[in-house]
Amino acid sequence: MGPVSSLFDFATYALLLGVFHAWADPALFQSGWFVESLLTQTLIIHIIRTGKVPFVQSRASTALVLTSVAIACVGVAMPLTSVGALFGFVPLPAAYWPGLAAIVLTYGLFAYVMKAWYVRRYGLD
Template sequence: ASAFLPFLPMLAIHLLVQNLMYDISQLSLPWDRMDKAFLRQPRKWDAQNIKRFMIWMGPTSSLFDMATFAVMWFVFAANSPAAQSLFQSGWFVEGLLSQTLVVHMLRTRKIPFIQSRAALPVLITTGIVMAVGIAIPFSPLGHMIGLVPLPLSYFPWLVGILFTYCVVVQGMKRLYIRKFGQWF
């Protein structure tokens, strides 16, 4: 993205904070529970399937990063070096929330939150990390790392992008299962 923007889309400190927060949210995964149907038979680790999965699912998140870029650029006029902090704040929040939410999407063959819900520790830690991620641009920490408060009008766009992302990931997951006959 930095090849097409007149500024860096995210600073190194933003990536470090975002990564730290995401890693904290993932500390709860050992306490998650698997779907009973998945546990009925032993599974062999299949590196080829992981490679195929990455090629299949990887570009999906990039499309939604581009959608976020377009919203920040065209809707919120964060399209100049003077407005880079607003752009970076919007992408920081969307990036953290999308990578945290997708864990719920990918942990099951089923429809997450409806047909299969993560264990309470996973729900709590991912929920807290997402709430803190939203709050950071409004906080002294956000100010210290160069983020700025997002306008309230950003949040309906964020919800729309994240909801659409979840729907698309669920659809891609269904297609993957239909094509390859397995989900991890």
Template sequence: MKEADVAISVDNAVDIAKESADIILLRKSLLVLERGVLEGRRVFGNILKYLSITASSNFGNVFSIMVASLFLPFLPMAPMQLILLDMVYHSGMGAMPWDHMDEEWLKVPRRWKPIQIGRFMLWFGPTSSIFDITTYALMFFLIGPMAISASYFSLTGVQKQQFVHLFQTGWFVESLWTQTMVVYMLRTQKVPFLESLPATPLLVITAFGMLIGLIIPYTPLGTYFDMVALPWYYFPIVLFPTLFAYLMLAQFVKRQFIKRYGELY
């Protein structure tokens, strides 16, 4: 037993056998080992999902802010708004441990591969930045001028501040919704919802987080964070088209990633 990779004993074995065992069976069945292995693989898979998706999301946000610093005359999102965004997003991601794993992924042992997380981050981070940049353009050149009735550079002090708050609120909502919704696309190697459904806790908690993020700008809490109510045309012009296009591109990039590297995580 001491030479075995994994030594197994039963609970009524002699003391020396139990002391040498790595696993002591409390039931007269080896099926508990199968369930334990599958549960361990599921937990490990969900850890990889959380780390990969969160790393790519954070990398995308940093890249988007770097791009914004080259062109925008103000911060695309205030520091306190970024902290709030992070809190709401990670509250939803806290349900990831309850998510399902694809059955195919559970069939074979997996190893911790940091290089795969790095690849994931470099592929999907810039993908999200594409739509952050389009959101910048739409907010700066279309939504802002429509709401304030003038372009940014023709405004005075107070109006400029209103423009900035509107811009930052628009990106806050877009960023929260896109990086939450893409979790549904990247949590599985299959086609989401059609071939693989997220676990109910993950679906409910993340949806609740998106709803909270959408409501905040219309509340006193939003005022505290320098947010303003978004005009109705923000949703059909910016949020919904951006969300749809991003999810479709993320699914396409996911397939190319799997073709190249053989697996998503």
């Protein structure tokens, strides 16, 4: 999963640096990368926890789903809070969110495809 994750980190860099000119705003870069990393790391838990199709063929426990949603909500809200400001985060522009959604969803698809390949090749031990 490492190379897949790295590809989507680069996509996030391209979005933040190329579209939002975060070269001149390191706090924007840090905030955007934090949110993307947290969301993709939370999503990957659901993808690799089962050999089946997550969310469709296999549902996580209520506790895992609620914890994941809570983590995602806190991560998305963090740049808007005074706690986020302590970490140097700044609010992200509204135009960032559709790009981030595309990155996270595509990452999830790529991660699932890689996992399915691995399961077919090596099994689930």
